[in-house]
Amino acid sequence: MWPTLDHRGAVGKGVLDIPTAALSERVSLEAIAREVGTPCYVYSSAMIRAQYDQLKSAMGKLDVRLHYSVKANSSIAILALLRELGAGLDIVSGGELFRSLKAGYTGKDIVFSGVGKTEREMEEALRANVLLFNVESEQELHVLDAVAKRVGAKAPVALRVNPEVLVDTPHPYTRTGEKGMKFGIPFDEALSVGKVAASLPNLRLLGLDMHVGSQISQFAPYEVGLQRLLHLRREIERETKVRLEYLDIGGGLAVTYDASDRAVDVKQFGQVISALVGGAGLKIILEPGRFLVGNAGVLLTRVLYRKRSGGKEFIITDAGMTDLLRPSHYNAFHRIEAVNPTGRTTVADVVGPICESGDFLALDRQIDDAQPGDLLAVQSTGAYGFVMASNYNSRPRPAEVLVDGDKFAVITKRESYDDLVHNEIPPAWRSAQ
């Protein structure tokens, strides 16, 4: 059961605006925590379906496919759920390709992005017959051409162009479409790189691509970026006589983390995109990650200890930066709710067990006066949560659980101590002794 509901399914005390779709889930978070242990991630299937449907229908009559960005949450069960809804995928590594194929996707469902693809990854993706390689530099074009020749394939290519627009996101690390970033082909070089792409014998130039950043709640970067790409498309088509049929708009749509965040009006987003590209005869690709899964997950953690230091309250939890990196890495805000609120609140730093002062889930936060043993739900952790977990301090990574109606299943087991060391090999000179 989600934190807004108590055990009888009634609306709980003092809590929150967890998205309504998740309310249709009828599994107790307390029961999951008891059975699976903490920390663990819990995802709502209903919420993921609702987000997918909302974005897909906002795009109206456009010829569009949502290629879910695997990096946001790459659990095979989540990928399979999205496949059933009709999603394609956006991947950035051979590992993500491997997962995608395991989840039942075929190459034609997949676009391959990323600024540093290796030859091995290119070869794997060519053999899988991916729909598009989003190529990010002229050098990459030449390498892909050579790999395609070796494999005996023609590599389908879209140029990822940096449209050099101003992007306002909560943290500079999540901006990609501004001038001087490592991502994409600089806008003023894109035409000449397009001519190279069109001339290489083992490539088929099929489209253009951009991705301007993540957690974006304004439409201007998309509008300006798209206008630039449409202009470039005309120039490339005129100069090369190649017809570009795909336009990939990237991902980046924001979700709400704080109660005061305004939700992105996806309907209006759909209208903005349609106004620009409707009727252009283009196949549109969107690469949403966070929007589809961000609000669909919570991280369950138990309070281990309480302490006071330097006049400050600390709530010490069994989850830390190794389980959820976003607060410490981006200073990101995640609401934290008690699953069974005490009815009292306090102001505290919520910190993990890791030996780093930067290990926190929240700082100076008004929060339930949770005591040792109490269960907390760190909200909106469905995207960039588990996938960014690490084994630092030799901590096994947490379990993942998927809820669907009144059912739940562990979709990723908690790592064991053996998992922590199973790739380690004593050096031969030692085992020889």
Ligand code: LLP
């Ligand atoms: N397409 C490309 C090429 C991307 O690089 C990304 C995200 C996406 C799509 C999906 O973006 P989304 O729709 O999820 O915003 N770790 C950061 C976010 C990094 C995003 C990286 N690229 C965070 O925790 O906020």
